[in-house]
Amino acid sequence: MNAFTQSNADSSSDDTGDGPGGRRSGGLADQFDLRRLANMFRRRARLMGAVAALVFLAVVLVTMTATPMYTATANVMLDTRAEQVVNVEAVLSGLPADSSVVDTEVEILKSRRLAERVVNALQLDKDPEFNPALRSPGLVSSAKNAVTSMIASVTPQEAQDEAIAEQKAQERVVDSVLRGLSVRRSGLTYVINVSFEAESAPKAATIANKFAELYLLEQLEAKFDATQQATNWLNSRLEGLRDQVLAAEAAVQQYRINNNLLSAAGTNLTETEISNYNQSLAEARAQVAEDEARLSTARSQLARGSTGDDLGEALSSPVIQQLRQQRATVSSRVADLQGRYGARHPEMLTANRQLTDIDAQIQAEIQRIISNLEAQVQVSRQRAAAIGGSLSNARGTLAGNNQALVRLNELERTAEASRTLYESYLNRYKETSSQQGIEQSDARVVSQATIPTGQSSPKVPLNLALGLVLALGCGVGAVVLAEMLDAGLATAEDVEQRLDVSYLGAIPLLSSVAEGRVGAPIDYVVEKPLSSFAEAFRNLRASVMYSRLGETVKVVAITSALPGEGKTTTSVCLARSAAQQGSRVILVDCDLRRRSVNRMFGAEPQRGLIEVLAGEATLEEVMTIDSVTGVRLLPLAKSSLTPRDVFGSAAMDRLLEQLRQSYDLVILDTAPVLPVADTRVLAPKADAVVFLAHWRKTPQHAIEAAFRLLSGTGAHLGGVALTQVDMKQQSKYGYGDPGYYYAEYKKYYVS
Known part of the structure; x- marks a missing residue:
């Protein structure tokens, strides 16, 4: 260690403290010494007094020269209760009652768009308080005259610059209005305080009420626009869906016609035809069996030596019944003549010949009945065969139709889906149309802004008190800064x-x-x-x-x-x-x-x-x-x-x-x-x-x-x-x- 450093070390080693240079630290008392602090302010008293006096004087001048301002407040409440005029779902639902929604509405009330509407509604761009360009007398009129005289020579670029300048002037008016607007939520309630500060008390109340009024109107317009837009969209959508339904149903019918899938009362005609053929075939076969049984019975009776009198068809034949009555009459006469004249009497012979002739007629009629039974059997068999052939043809047609039904079912499902979608859109269109004109705002004005009776700023006592505190603070800050900058x-x-x-x-x-x-x-x-x-x-x-x-x-x-x-x-x-x-x-x-x-x-x-x-x-x-x-x-x-x-x-x-x-x-x-x-x-x-x-x-x-x-x-x-x-x-x-x-x-x- 060199001598220069060694001397410092020796000097430090002589002390036994922990502080710099071997000095013992005094703990909190050394870190915060009121006497040192007091001495610091004593030696910087002039600086502190000068800074404090300048700051306080500036606050006093600003307060005394400030324009008196008045603040009016309108209270708007988000209404969580909604009147249900029609029992249908609204296009634009009501606002849910939570803190984030209330905070969002506060920001909407402070939005630039709403301020622009207030400016246009109250023509605040013509008010010198909000339009700095109007604060110089005659400036606007001279500018208008200059624009009118130069409009013929204005180039497109200059016209565009003029439009941009007007837009900027309008934006400055909106900025000025927004500076006077104060929107805040009242605690944790659904009430929003809309305050406006202006140089005139009536003007402040008017603007605050206009903000609340246009806010409610904007809510109604939003719902109306949403409903109108939904109605227009549903209407245009319904036209397309209607065409789809008609096209789908036409495709189903055309496919039915092309593939002979016609139906009646909801049943396929081929199936109905087959059902009828089956029933007719069964009846024809029963008729064949019946005719064959009658023919077989008749032949059996004749084969056993019957004269045919006991045949069922003969018994029911009116011709045979009539011939039998004649024979009975002739037989009675023959018996009478037999007993009266004997067998060789001419009348007896005549009666016998009549009786023989009647028996011959009866036998001929019986033969005719047998022949008729044979014909009926033949006809029944041919009819059954014809019905069977038609049934086979119908079944073949049905097999082809069943293959065509796969595509038909697909077309029918498509048509049904289009029809269901069309009906749902149609119902929603009718519901939406019924809501037009009955939209309700989600908020209401609890109390209108009244004309304030006293100015809101400047608050002279408060400003002077704050100015005094600020002056003292600046004085103390100046002292602290001077001490920090004092490197000696x-x-x-x-x-x-x-x-x-x-x-x-x-x-x-x-x-x-x-x-x-x-x-x-x-x-x-x-x-x-x-x-x-x-x-x-x-x-x-x-x-x-x-x-x-x-x-x-x-x-x-x-x-x-x-x-x-x-x-x-x-x-x-x-x-x-x-x-x-x-x-x-x-x-x-x-x-x-x-x-x-x-x-x-x-x-x-x-x-x-x-x-x-x-x-x-x-x-x-x-x-x-x-x-x-x-x-x-x-x-x-x-x-x-x-x-x-x-x-x-x-x-x-x-x-x-x-x-x-x-x-x-x-x-x-x-x-x-x-x-x-x-x-x-x-x-x-x-x-x-x-x-x-x-x-x-x-x-x-x-x-x-x-x-x-x-x-x-x-x-x-x-x-x-x-x-x-x-x-x-x-x-x-x-x-x-x-x-x-x-x-x-x-x-x-x-x-």
């Missing part, structure tokens, strides 16, 4: 915690500790040796002497990160203060570019440090003595600027060793670290490096950058001292710092 170091705590190095002391700004008119600081430290200003350098010397425990510190290099930190003034004052305490002190000017020591003492030597190192002069020849305190000065000549590395030479080492042997304190006034590399060469040669930082001015990042440059040189950093400290302002910083109690101990010093 103000207290010992800042040095030790933020830089993690030792704090050597504070060099006050002379005007903050001296009363009356004072001269140069290097003279004041001599003139007022008991003053707080002189005491600050004695404290600094003591801190430097004990910055390396157990080692003697004689050679001290004083440097800073940037120019203007007070290095030369501090070096001279520290040298004079040490000389007044009886020490042998020599001040070596090591700033080749500025040579500030010469300017402070008003001298311009011809030879100096560079000549001594070059061997061109001796130390005694170039060294001067401060006539007031006896401090030896090793200045720089006017021509001392050289590109050679004079400070890293062996001659410089020999010179410092010589000075160390001859003097109690050797002060090296060096150049700033960041712009010049000389200090990085000189710093390791010194026993301690005193790093100066301008109070509240030198950025912390600059100091840290300088530390990084010195960290690899092996220099021993004794610590950081704050310069040009305003002791009056320092009392407003964190307590615990010595400067915080300056007001209590400043009387201890002699001015």
Whole structure:
């Protein structure tokens, strides 16, 4: 570890705390210290007051110059109850009663389309409150006249631009109306509050009511349009379905005709024909059996020797019955004549011949009946055969028809499906048509907006109260921002915690500790040796002497990160203060570019440090003595600027060793670290490096950058001292710092 880093580690190891730089953390009390907070606002009181005053004044001006506005509110309720005039399903159903639907309706009420309808209904584009173009008197009329005079020469592109400009103007009016509209749901209810803010109280009520009215009208129009659209669509669809049904049914009938699938009373004619043929065939066969049985019976009777009198057909024959009556009459006469005249009597013979003739007629009739039975049997057989043939033909036809029925069934199903679809659409068309004219809105106006009696804005008391809070907040924010942007170091705590190095002391700004008119600081430290200003350098010397425990510190290099930190003034004052305490002190000017020591003492030597190192002069020849305190000065000549590395030479080492042997304190006034590399060469040669930082001015990042440059040189950093400290302002910083109690101990010093 290099010496620069080791010194920090040694400094940190002396403390046993956990905080940065070895300081013990005070817990919550350190993190939130009311005194530090109060001090922060004390030192930034002017900034806070100025910002707060400006903000509050701006709020007051805005409030007093604001145009009075009036707000009117109309209440619209989503009605969850629906009147059922007709018991049919509506085309556009009612709104369900849930939160998402209510929120959706709120957005619809805030929609641009509804605002455009309100603008057109109330002609708000002609109202200067909503149309900025009308706020300048005569602007619209002059524009109209200009347009009228130029319309003949307007090109199509210019006409299009004109239309776009008018549309933009209309959109600006709508935007202005929407800015005045406020729509919100009342809690978790179905009530929506429609509020409008305008410069006129009656106008606010009128616009709020118009929003509610057009919202309900838009709901009705939506339902009417939906019903009308559904009716038109169903009507056009019905025409197509009607044609489909007619075509399908015509195809069925034509197929029936083409395939002889005619029917009557819902039954196929071929099937009816077959049924009739089956019945006729059965009857014909029964008739054949009957005729054959009668014929067979008659033949059997005749074969057994019957004369035919006992035949059934003979018994039922009227001819035979008549012949039998005649025979009975003749037989009675024959019997009478037989008994009266005998067998040979002419009348008897005549009667016998009549009887024989009647018997012959009866036999002839019986033969005719038998022949008739045979004919009937033949006819019955032929009839049965004919019916059987027709039945076979019908069955063949039916087999062909059954194959054709497959396609017929498909056509019939298609026709039935088309008919069912057509009937359902027809029923829905009739239901939808019946709903036209009876649509109901899903909401209703609970209360109309009334003309407000008082202005809604600006609310002067509230605005002033909020303005005061805002002003205080902005003031506090300005203070916090200023503190955040303040990258400088103000207290010992800042040095030790933020830089993690030792704090050597504070060099006050002379005007903050001296009363009356004072001269140069290097003279004041001599003139007022008991003053707080002189005491600050004695404290600094003591801190430097004990910055390396157990080692003697004689050679001290004083440097800073940037120019203007007070290095030369501090070096001279520290040298004079040490000389007044009886020490042998020599001040070596090591700033080749500025040579500030010469300017402070008003001298311009011809030879100096560079000549001594070059061997061109001796130390005694170039060294001067401060006539007031006896401090030896090793200045720089006017021509001392050289590109050679004079400070890293062996001659410089020999010179410092010589000075160390001859003097109690050797002060090296060096150049700033960041712009010049000389200090990085000189710093390791010194026993301690005193790093100066301008109070509240030198950025912390600059100091840290300088530390990084010195960290690899092996220099021993004794610590950081704050310069040009305003002791009056320092009392407003964190307590615990010595400067915080300056007001209590400043009387201890002699001015």
